[in-house]
Amino acid sequence: MESTGVRTERPSDGVLLITLDRPERRNALDGATSRSIAAALDALDADPSLAVGVLTGAGGTFCSGMDLRAFLDGDAPEVPGRGFGGLTQAPPAKPLIAAVEGFALAGGCELVLACDLVVAASDAVFGLPEVGLGLIAGSGGLLRLPHRVPRSVATELTLTGDRFGAADAHRWGLVNRLVDPGTAAAAAVDLATRIARNAPLALAATKRVLAAADLPVAEAWDRQESELAAIKATEDAREGARAFAEKRTPRWSGR
Incomplete structure (x- = not known):
């Protein structure tokens, strides 16, 4: 472009x-x-x-x-x-x-x-x-x-x-x-x-949690817990675990 x-x-x-x-x-x-x-x-x-x-x-x-x-x-x-x-x-x-x-x-x-x-x-x-x-x-x-x-x-x-x-x-x-x-x-x-090479949803979530690092501790921790719960529910999180167990490169779907 x-x-x-x-x-x-x-x-x-x-x-x-x-x-x-x-x-x-x-x-x-x-x-x-x-x-x-x-x-x-x-x-x-x-x-x-x-x-x-x-x-x-x-x-x-x-x-x-x-x-x-x-x-x-x-x-x-x-x-x-x-x-x-x-x-x-x-x-x-x-x-x-x-x-x-x-x-x-x-x-x-x-x-x-x-x-x-x-x-x-x-x-x-x-x-x-x-x-x-x-x-x-x-x-x-x-x-x-x-x-x-x-x-x-x-x-x-x-x-x-x-x-x-x-x-x-x-x-x-x-x-x-x-x-x-x-x-x-x-x-x-x-x-x-x-x-x-890493999971795209996890990268974006990591950036958001890093941005919360300067918030009050309790608020930052809540933000982290919310992001973690959402990431654990993704297909990419399951794919990461499967790939690790099968000793292969993950195939990220962004879902």
């Missing part, structure tokens, strides 16, 4: 690769591109043959944030109900991996923070510089960064607007895998393929 500013392909079973394709604008997002991302994420969630998404950028840059020229012309990169890039307010139900090359700045960094896992080239650069522009990182950056790096680090980075490198992001825990420049997408697809 190809749409405005976005390419999608299936590089491996169960994996959807979503590529921001505006290299001439360093993959800055306008309204049309944001709507295309939202459509790709909707397709990821709606297709039972897909289990994991990978989000990356063409031309050696992940995303430089909002397309300021489009913004000055009155074109906003937010999708109603979905947020910046059609992602930051309402991430997909299925796992999403950011594959970062080059710059992931401002809204681009907020896209990364909305993903579940991050694979980054060793020379990638991140940052939330909005305070230097008289703005705030209002597409989830201020809410998510303190949960992905130490709070004191998040406070310094958001108050100074300083950029930070992939090595520091990996050391702080934001980046899961640090790879050679030019290989982030391939490494992210490899990771996605490993994840996609």
Whole structure:
């Protein structure tokens, strides 16, 4: 599928690769591109043959944030109900991996923070510089960064607007895998393929329970128990047990 500013392909079973394709604008997002991302994420969630998404950028840059020229012309990169890039307010139900090359700045960094896992080239650069522009990182950056790096680090980075490198992001825990420049997408697809071998319903339920981890303990536990009861009743749970007993690869049905 190809749409405005976005390419999608299936590089491996169960994996959807979503590529921001505006290299001439360093993959800055306008309204049309944001709507295309939202459509790709909707397709990821709606297709039972897909289990994991990978989000990356063409031309050696992940995303430089909002397309300021489009913004000055009155074109906003937010999708109603979905947020910046059609992602930051309402991430997909299925796992999403950011594959970062080059710059992931401002809204681009907020896209990364909305993903579940991050694979980054060793020379990638991140940052939330909005305070230097008289703005705030209002597409989830201020809410998510303190949960992905130490709070004191998040406070310094958001108050100074300083950029930070992939090595520091990996050391702080934001980046899961640090790879050679030019290989982030391939490494992210490899990771996605490993994840996609697992039961799709269990993957989505696991993501929901992880999201509840910051709730009060009793509420989080109730959420976990509800998800567990639902998963135990699925055909995939029975198939997993049968496959283990028969020493074979499970054949997931998504039911």
